Amino acid sequence: MPSIPIGRLVAFCSRHAVLTLVLFALLVGGAVVCSMKRLDVTTDTGTMFSSTLPWKQRSDQLARLFPQNQDQMVAVIDADLPEEAMATARELAARLQHDKNFLSVTIPQDNPYFVRNGLLFLDQKNLSSVLDTTVTAQPFLGGLAADPSGRGLFDALSLIALGVSQGQADLKSFQPALTGFADTLEQAADGTPQPLSWERLLAGSLADLAGKYVFVVTRPHLDYGSFQPGGEASDAMHKAIAGLEFVRSGHARVNLTGDVQISDEEFATVAEGMVAGLVGSLVLVTLWLFLAVRSWRIIVPIVVTLVAGLVLTTGFAALAVGTLNLISVAFAVLFVGIAVDFAIQFSVRFRAQRLPSGQIPPIRTALEHTGEETGHQILVAAMATMAGFLAFTPTAFVGVAQLGLIAGFGMLIAFICTVTVLPALLLLFNPPLDQQVAGFAFARPADRAVRLYRTQILSVFTFLAVLGAALIPVLTFDADPLHTKDPKSEGMRTLKLLMKDPQSSPYGAEVLVPDLKQAQVLADRLASLPLVDDAMWLGSLVPADQTPKLAMIQDAASILLPTLVVPNPRPAPDAAALRASAAKSAHDLGAVLDRLGPHDPLRRIQAALDRLSHAPDERLMAANTALVRFLPGQLDQLRQMLTAHAVTQDDVPPSIRRDYLLPDGRAIVSIHPKAGMDSNAELRRYVNEITRVAPDAGGPAVEVVESAATMVHAFVFAALSAIGMIAVILLVALRRVLDVALVLAPLLLSALMTVILIVLVPEQLNFANIIALPLLLGVGVSFNIYFVMNWRAGVRAPLSSPTARAVLFSALTTSTAFGSLAASHHPGTASMGRLLLLSLACTLLATLIFVPALLPKRAIDER
Numbered sequence: 001m002p003s004i005p006i007g008r009l010v011a012f013c014s015r016h017a018v019l020t021l022v023l024f025a026l027l028v029g030g031a032v033v034c035s036m037k038r039l040d041v042t043t044d045t046g047t048m049f050s051s052t053l054p055w056k057q058r059s060d061q062l063a064r065l066f067p068q069n070q071d072q073m074v075a076v077i078d079a080d081l082p083e084e085a086m087a088t089a090r091e092l093a094a095r096l097q098h099d100k101n102f103l104s105v106t107i108p109q110d111n112p113y114f115v116r117n118g119l120l121f122l123d124q125k126n127l128s129s130v131l132d133t134t135v136t137a138q139p140f141l142g143g144l145a146a147d148p149s150g151r152g153l154f155d156a157l158s159l160i161a162l163g164v165s166q167g168q169a170d171l172k173s174f175q176p177a178l179t180g181f182a183d184t185l186e187q188a189a190d191g192t193p194q195p196l197s198w199e200r201l202l203a204g205s206l207a208d209l210a211g212k213y214v215f216v217v218t219r220p221h222l223d224y225g226s227f228q229p230g231g232e233a234s235d236a237m238h239k240a241i242a243g244l245e246f247v248r249s250g251h252a253r254v255n256l257t258g259d260v261q262i263s264d265e266e267f268a269t270v271a272e273g274m275v276a277g278l279v280g281s282l283v284l285v286t287l288w289l290f291l292a293v294r295s296w297r298i299i300v301p302i303v304v305t306l307v308a309g310l311v312l313t314t315g316f317a318a319l320a321v322g323t324l325n326l327i328s329v330a331f332a333v334l335f336v337g338i339a340v341d342f343a344i345q346f347s348v349r350f351r352a353q354r355l356p357s358g359q360i361p362p363i364r365t366a367l368e369h370t371g372e373e374t375g376h377q378i379l380v381a382a383m384a385t386m387a388g389f390l391a392f393t394p395t396a397f398v399g400v401a402q403l404g405l406i407a408g409f410g411m412l413i414a415f416i417c418t419v420t421v422l423p424a425l426l427l428l429f430n431p432p433l434d435q436q437v438a439g440f441a442f443a444r445p446a447d448r449a450v451r452l453y454r455t456q457i458l459s460v461f462t463f464l465a466v467l468g469a470a471l472i473p474v475l476t477f478d479a480d481p482l483h484t485k486d487p488k489s490e491g492m493r494t495l496k497l498l499m500k501d502p503q504s505s506p507y508g509a510e511v512l513v514p515d516l517k518q519a520q521v522l523a524d525r526l527a528s529l530p531l532v533d534d535a536m537w538l539g540s541l542v543p544a545d546q547t548p549k550l551a552m553i554q555d556a557a558s559i560l561l562p563t564l565v566v567p568n569p570r571p572a573p574d575a576a577a578l579r580a581s582a583a584k585s586a587h588d589l590g591a592v593l594d595r596l597g598p599h600d601p602l603r604r605i606q607a608a609l610d611r612l613s614h615a616p617d618e619r620l621m622a623a624n625t626a627l628v629r630f631l632p633g634q635l636d637q638l639r640q641m642l643t644a645h646a647v648t649q650d651d652v653p654p655s656i657r658r659d660y661l662l663p664d665g666r667a668i669v670s671i672h673p674k675a676g677m678d679s680n681a682e683l684r685r686y687v688n689e690i691t692r693v694a695p696d697a698g699g700p701a702v703e704v705v706e707s708a709a710t711m712v713h714a715f716v717f718a719a720l721s722a723i724g725m726i727a728v729i730l731l732v733a734l735r736r737v738l739d740v741a742l743v744l745a746p747l748l749l750s751a752l753m754t755v756i757l758i759v760l761v762p763e764q765l766n767f768a769n770i771i772a773l774p775l776l777l778g779v780g781v782s783f784n785i786y787f788v789m790n791w792r793a794g795v796r797a798p799l800s801s802p803t804a805r806a807v808l809f810s811a812l813t814t815s816t817a818f819g820s821l822a823a824s825h826h827p828g829t830a831s832m833g834r835l836l837l838l839s840l841a842c843t844l845l846a847t848l849i850f851v852p853a854l855l856p857k858r859a860i861d862e863r
Contacts (some may be wrong), residue, residue, distance in 0.1 A: 010371030031315025468752025
């Protein structure tokens with residue numbers, strides 16, 4: 001055993017304390033400079049997995065070939081009227097178009113191709129209904145085309161009165177439209193005018209077929225060196241949104257979502273409450289350290305040693321990986337959580353040093369004896385923990401592979417700092433050794449009870465181990481990153497609303513095929529799958545059954561266009577003209593009230609018109625604006641749709657075509673799910689259906705399922721490798737198979753007890769909290785090694801020994817750090833903290849109860 005060399009190293013560093021600290025100060029300074037120059041942090045989740053994975057290669061290829069679909073920030077607009085939503089979208093797009101924070105800004109629903117061919121995309125039944133209603137309203141629309149104002153509208157209402165008086169007006173199909181008129185006129189007469197939706201008046205319920213929301217899709221400039229890469233773009237968009245007319249009036253609501261917005265909000269959520277949590281954590285850690293060693297002259301050296309080790313580990317990270325990802329940044333938490341155990345073990349043993357005569361030794365002698373007594377134990381614990389972390393390095397889960405590399409070598413750095421920097425600092429601070437704070441005297445009855453009820457205790461833990469093993473198949477792994485994000489954030493709340501529409505589901509999939517012919521065949525096969533809502537390809541953007549639809553549109557156009565195309569519409573009216581027209585219409589409608597039903601909306605219209613005819617000029621002009629604000633645009637759109645002609649794939653504009661066809665002829669099939677895909681099981685079934693038909697499918701849904709498989713494989717491989725390497729290290733250090741088994745048995749037990757708690761709590765395993773596994777291996781090995789090696793050294797009462805004190809306060813210190821994570825506002829971080837606490841509790845229980853009961857009896861134990 002290397003106990004004597006370690007003791008000599010401790011003695012050397014304490015004798016040359018100043019030199020040792022100066023040397024490490026230089027190293028720490030170099031690490032700081034190196035970290036500032038070379039270390040970076042990326043929030044790009046695309047770096048979390050190895051680029052050699054087949055599914056990752058397909059994903060990267062799709063991102064490279066179709067960059068317009070990546071890194072999007074989407075404004076989702078919901079308004080009281082369809083026209084208000086589109087007007088808001090257009091105003092927002094105009095404001096962002098020349099903003100340097102955005103690479104592109106588009107409104108997909110406002111593309112002229114879809115506007116012009118809007119009628120062709122309806123099925124024949126709905127098309128017939130729309131055209132019949134519009135043709136019936138031809139006299140009404142003709143008058144409005146000639147005079148697109150409140151005056152023209154009032155005059156048209158007079159025509160309706162004339163038709164009623166002559167018994168020629170069948171208004172049953174116009175009741176919803178007339179009710180809409182009545183509502184708007186009454187509001188205008190009350191002095192609270194609200195815009196009238198001509199789109200809903202003309203198209204009825206079909207106006208909502210395009211969906212409730214209008215989207216402004218942007219690709220912002222991203223700064224991956226920032227924790228919020230799209231922060232500047234998001235700020236610019238929020239500023240623009242605040243100034244929009246219908247947003248200020250409360251008629252429209254704009255929310256942001258998209259992968260950029262959701263990621264930025266995630267980092268903001270992680271940071272929320274971090275300062276308060278950190279301060280509270282530091283206060284509690286200081287308290288635990290004080291209770292462990294009872295002297296600020298030891299607490300300060302421990303803290304300084306930890307900081308030095310953390311800075312050196314950060315410098316190593318700068319040299320080894322250069323850029324940290326979202327998982328590898330957690331190395332600091334793991335380092336402090338385990339390295340503090342090394343420092344506490346050393347310090348508590350140091351306070352417990354006594355000469356054979358029972359007298360207090362000189363401080364240098366106490367330090368050397370501490371190094372000889374506990375240095376090799378800390379070394380074995382550090383090497384075993386290092387092996388546990390490094391086992392993750394060869395895996396394809398790059399996030400945890402980086403974490404394993406940094407934290408693994410961090411354990412070696414922590415050991416070196418513990419036996420060099422800490423002794424030098426302790427010598428300079430010269431803490432007193434005359435206080436009896438070494439072990440737990442009150443725990444001596446517990447030592448006797450554990451030995452007395454050894455069989456019963458081992459039986460209980462054996463039952464727990466069997467139960468944990470039986471529950472392993474029950475565990476599920478959730479790789480969906482959306483489930484670890486704050487559901488209350490703007491981006492996630494908005495995304496939840498959009499999930500109801502298959503076209504905006506975040507669980508789409510894509511397949512790249514050699515040409516359009518194969519795209520059509522594959523799309524037809526995929527669209528027939530039970531869980532697939534549709535499979536879109538370029539041909540999906542060409543309306544079906546065009547011949548009969550065009551015939552219907554041309555028939556309607558021959559009737560409507562002559563009256564809708566007016567070269568010289570009447571000029572806008574003044575208040576006097578509006579008043580005269582309102583008065584005439586009110587009079588004409590009043591003359592036919594006896595022919596109307598008691599609830600006919602024309603009665604309300606007549607009363608409102610009468611009130612408007614006596615209203616002030618300002619109210620009349622406001623009513624005019626509200627009534628016909630969106631009329632010219634709707635008439636223009638109707639004229640465009642009535643001039644539709646046959647279209648082919650060649651007519652699809654390049655701005656849309658590039659989303660489905662590459663210049664080299666390769667085509668993409670875009671797949672959307674039927675359901676919301678909230679459960680992992682349903683998502684797997686959906687992806688399995690797709691991949692059976694198209695094994696080379698990629699996209700978000702495939703990435704979630706495949707990344708889950710990659711993570712599970714990585715952790716199974718790493719866990720088995722770690723246990724194997726730890727066993728080899730222990731066998732070399734302990735040289736007895738029995739002793740190795742005594743260390744590994746409680747490690748496996750704590751893992752199985754953690755499984756039980758995960759199922760009972762319950763706690764869902766995900767890519768954020770699964771890093772509890774390497775920590776469980778690291779902490780579990782450290783704690784168990786101390787007890788087993790003390791047993792080998794002849795320690796009789798493990799629970800009342802200095803080791804038990806050090807283990808308990810080390811666990812409390814570590815749990816405080818994890819507790820701050822569990823209190824995070826970010827669901828993923830909070831789940832990480834909770835699982836770390838659960839695994840630490842199981843590890844501590846196994847170490848303090850199971851290990852003492854498991855240790856074989858010796859002759860000295862009977863005395």
